[in-house]
Amino acid sequence: HTQIQEQFEDESQIQLPDFLLEEKYQLVCKELQSTHDCWIKKGPPNKRCIHIFDKGKLPLLCSEFLNLLYSEPFCLLLSHLTGLTLSYRVLKPDPTTCEDENQGGGNNELELENSKESTDCHSCCSGNIHLWQPGSYTLMSDTSPNQNEFILESFLFFNADNWSSEFGGVSTYIVRDEDEQLLSVVPCSNSLSLVFKDRETLSYIQYINHRAGLNKYHTTMMMYKEQDQEEEEEEEEEEEEE
Numbered sequence: 001h002t003q004i005q006e007q008f009e010d011e012s013q014i015q016l017p018d019f020l021l022e023e024k025y026q027l028v029c030k031e032l033q034s035t036h037d038c039w040i041k042k043g044p045p046n047k048r049c050i051h052i053f054d055k056g057k058l059p060l061l062c063s064e065f066l067n068l069l070y071s072e073p074f075c076l077l078l079s080h081l082t083g084l085t086l087s088y089r090v091l092k093p094d095p096t097t098c099e100d101e102n103q104g105g106g107n108n109e110l111e112l113e114n115s116k117e118s119t120d121c122h123s124c125c126s127g128n129i130h131l132w133q134p135g136s137y138t139l140m141s142d143t144s145p146n147q148n149e150f151i152l153e154s155f156l157f158f159n160a161d162n163w164s165s166e167f168g169g170v171s172t173y174i175v176r177d178e179d180e181q182l183l184s185v186v187p188c189s190n191s192l193s194l195v196f197k198d199r200e201t202l203s204y205i206q207y208i209n210h211r212a213g214l215n216k217y218h219t220t221m222m223m224y225k226e227q228d229q230e231e232e233e234e235e236e237e238e239e240e241e242e
Helices: 002-011 022-033 060-070 072-082 229-241
Strands: 013-016 039-042 048-053 125-132 151-158 171-175 181-185 192-197 201-205 217-225
Touching (some): 002 072, 022 060, 060 125, 072 151, 072 192, 171 192, 181 192, 192 201
Antiparallel strands (some): 013 192, 039 048, 151 192, 171 181, 171 201
């Protein structure tokens, strides 16, 4: 994963295709496609029109998957891939499963098991599963609660096999008060998009237009806060007291 981390450090973003094991990915896809009355429409219209999962109605597999994204093992994995400090624990790869990075670097498949001893990262991350369909969009805003934080934004795309940028739904990143476009991310099935946003980076998701027809896709949309040195020292003090 050295090459992944180097690219992320150079570009502050990376797209990782075929992120989940295909079997696991297809199971989540099918469960998302079978959900119809589990979505909550969120506004206001001057900021967004999106649909998110009602967490009280989450199907079992989707609930378990969302919990995984909040878990410390996943935060550790993202820290390992990006070099950001999302957790203070150290990820120790299993030497029996590591592949020679000089021969392709290994794939990005993920299969983590939850442990009773594992803790979650709700204090430093937030997010949900989203449904994107004609009429969905978000607008740029410099009043976001996380705008003054350093944030790792994570999208994992599902059911986007037939998606085209002509439909909209493209995540676009720009510099505040400038017309320069830093990055655009087109939905791509089973692709994990990681983008590091500083205080000067704004983003929006393009309006999904009529060209999409009956097409729709789903994403997990998570934001992970980078830990700062002061928080790290406080956590170390708490561990010493214990």
